[in-house]
Amino acid sequence: MAEEQNREKKYIPPGIVGTYMRRIGESDPFVREIQDEPSALRL
Amino acid sequence: MDTCTKCGICAQECPVYYGQPDKRMHPVERSRQVIRLYKKYTTFWGRFWSTIFDTPDFEDDDAELFGERMYECLTCRRCAAFCPVGIDHSVVSRVGRSLVDLMGLTPPALAQGTKNSFETGNLEGASTEAFLDAIGFIQEELKEETGVDIPIPLDKEGAEVFFLPPSGDVLVYAENLMGMAKVFYAAGIDWTMSSRAYDGSNFGFTTGNNFSMKYENKHYVNACETLGAKVMVMGECGHAYRVMKFMASEGRWWGELSFEITSGFEYTAELIREGRLTLDPSKNAEAVTYHDSCQFAAGCGIVDEPREILKAACADFREMPEGGYTQWCCGGGGGLSALRSVREFRMHISGKKKAEQMRETDAKIVSTSCLQCRTQLKEIARYHKMPLKITGVHELVNNAIVI
Secondary structure, three states: OHHHHHOOOOOOOOOHHHHHHHHHHHHOHHHHHHHHOOOOOOO | OOOOOOOOHHHHHOHHHHHOOOHHHOHHHHHHHHHHHHHHHHOHHHHHHHHHHOOOOOHHHOHHHHHHHHOOOOOOOHHHHHOOOOOOHHHHHHHHHHHHHHOOOOOHHHHHHHHHHHHHOOOOOOOHHHHHHHHHHHHHHHHHHHOOOOOOOEOOOOOOEEEEOOOHHHHOOHHHHHHHHHHHHHHOOOEEEOOOOOOOOOHHHHHOOHHHHHHHHHHHHHHHHHHOOOEEEEOOOHHHHHHHHHHHOOOOOOOOOOOEEEEHHHHHHHHHHOOOOOEOHHHHOOEEEEEOOHHHHHHOOOOHHHHHHHHHHOOEEEEOOOOOOOOOOOOOOOOHHHOHHHHHHHHHHHOHHHHHHHHHOOOOEEEEOOHHHHHHHHHHHHHOOOOOEEEEHHHHHHHHEOO
16 A cells, blocks of 8 residues: 555646536437447446 | 435446445446545545545556456446446446546557557457458358358448447458358348448447547448448447447438447348348257347347347257346456456456356357457356357358358
8 A cells, every 4th residue: 555655646748637627517429329230238 | 326225236237246246246236336526526525535635546556456356347237237227337437447548547458459459440459461362261261161262341332331330340250240241142232341441349339438438439430431331230249339330320320320320239130120130050059148248238239139049040059048138247357358467357356257167058159249259258258168169140151151
């Protein structure tokens, strides 16, 4: 655990998370396609 | 997620939470990590509070921890099957995985598989020569075993059926491919495989890499259309089949396709129903049970067909407890079985329930419909010292079919 806490954090380019989440908010094709799956969960 | 009543049923039914019942493994808690980000960037109050308090994106400001957590979901959809309001946490986890992929934090083995698919058309990164060698070897095996020349046709234009197995069924578990070759031969089907597209799998779907998911899919759509086949029969890979059958078909991605899509299970079961195959169950005399893969069962609704095949091909078929649409995941779903780095997690946490079910079964053989499940079940059996043989479904057909 201590080792985990001391681990150097990976650099994430600023803005990447926000850009992605805003795209999801608009209409992410992946989410849309999964939601539109016609009969994926036949329960 | 706004309709979530926090009733906890998802956790009660989650294989990961079953293995480690704490807050970290709770499906709602995992999804909350993604929803929090979503609200932070797309709602007024989310933007307002993050501007005032300058909150970090991730817990402990640790993107890698976020990545780990997204891969603690098996994307098996068991939660969705039981949730009273139908929340599918696997979809939220995949959104999280897409972000993880964008940040370059996809687990290396999965990232490498996806890269291999781009460069070579198969996850293993095998060359076409290696593929052709394997096909030659499998044909020799078929001849040696049956005394009959059972061909595995390649790039045959105008064949009725294009068969697309996962590359693991060519390079590792050849018995499944041998079984399918015998099925086509015995039923007199004009079929072919492609030397360009012979890996019916989809790591892009697993990792949330949308571009790769479509690219991999397009690769085998192109192959089928080039060969002019009327039917694409897909092998024992649940991810690839779900993407092809339910996401890419019916004009959603590539316009109207010129061919039908089916799985090897549906195809073989139909031939058995039509009386076009003769199977000798005494060739599989030991007790056999069946593990439903999440993608085929909860993802594609394929539950009856593998059972029909196994009942025809095996003398003693027994149900696994709680099988069918709401089966318990093997613990290696969502790409986890490819990750050696999470082996302990797979053996003790995500695979705990399945290990218990395997221990309880009085069958000697556990058959399954997906390569990832097969890998995980094999490891569970070895790790927990269970004397069980793990097979594919068509591997047992390979034993039983009368040529």
